[in-house]
Amino acid sequence: MNNGGVAANTFSDKRSKGAIDRKRVAFYGWVGLAYLVLWLIIDFSQYPAPVVPILINNIWLALYLVVINFLFFERILPFARRKRRTVLLPILLVILAVMGQIALYSIGLYLWRKAGIELHLYTALRTFTSTKHAVAYIFPHGLVSILFFGLAKHHYDFIQLKQFAQQLRIEKQEAELHYLRLQTNPHFLFNTLNNIYSLARDKSDLAPESLLRLSKILRFMLYETGAGDIPIENELKIIADYIALEKLRYDDSLQVNFSYHLPEIPERLPPLLLIPLVENAFKHGVSETRDNPFVDIQLAVEQRQLMFSVRNSAEASVGNASEKETIGLPNLRRQLELLYQEYELTIQPGPATFTAVLKINLASHV
Structure with a gap:
């Protein structure tokens, strides 16, 4: 009214x-x-x-x-x-x-x-x-x-x-989306810089490689995030760079599986829409897991139906940590409300694992 x-x-x-x-x-x-x-x-x-x-x-x-x-x-x-x-x-x-x-x-x-x-x-x-x-x-x-x-x-x-x-209404939604992305980008960049800082503090030989990965992420954020929807392949590349950057902090005990299946006809997504789920898996799951840390990421798109699953190891005491995230998941939920008419985000905390499943009907983009 x-x-x-x-x-x-x-x-x-x-x-x-x-x-x-x-x-x-x-x-x-x-x-x-x-x-x-x-x-x-x-x-x-x-x-x-x-x-x-x-x-x-x-x-x-x-x-x-x-x-x-x-x-x-x-x-x-x-x-x-x-x-x-x-x-x-x-x-x-x-x-x-x-x-x-x-x-x-x-x-x-x-x-x-x-x-x-x-x-x-x-x-x-x-x-x-x-x-x-x-x-x-x-x-x-x-x-x-x-x-x-x-x-x-x-x-x-x-x-x-x-x-x-x-x-x-459209202009108001676009302004809110822009605000949400302005929140996501510094938050994502801040966590990435923390990872590089820990490597530099330990005088790790991997610090130069981490800076190279960071430069790719920054280039993506500068030239891709402000131009509307992007091909899903571009989103997957930034996820792969982020995973590679995170893996530099861990030894061989960390197991990461990243698989995806894409259709022949290219589909598009808003930039950095999927990264919060991956970021939470590392920040609130792997980083606080003492034994056998792992992250399993799967993405599939079939008949314009996207299914993105992120499962990670978690300690029993922090099983609900991702739900308490003040920027990542609430920000993602609000973006989904503004962008799609048909979607489902399911959070499944468990005693040793934490699973987030995102389903989107890409044809329901508003």
């Missing part, structure tokens, strides 16, 4: 600045054409007069009605309804605007008809005994037009407001 109210206010503010909206002008032109066709059908059914004069007469009147309806609905009425210090002033202005418009639909339309006759653009197919008689005859033309244009404008504004509200 709040989003709808904000959308309505913003939509009104945009339209009240006085700038001419070309799409809206074109809309009134199309409505005027539809009104012209409607009135031609009525005239041809009632008066078997020559076709060309009736056609030209109605075009002449329709031009006038399009202009005054545009001015009334898009300029005069919004100005009269604008909020002011006193409540009575807008009401008074609306009443005056309606009265003025009635005058334009009656006397104004009659004068426009008379001007067309003087310019030899309008053919007088009927004669009137008095001006009052002429005004009374032509007034229904204007009255029908205000109903026709009013209903069309109401429908058009409803569609525009709905589209504008949808655009606001």
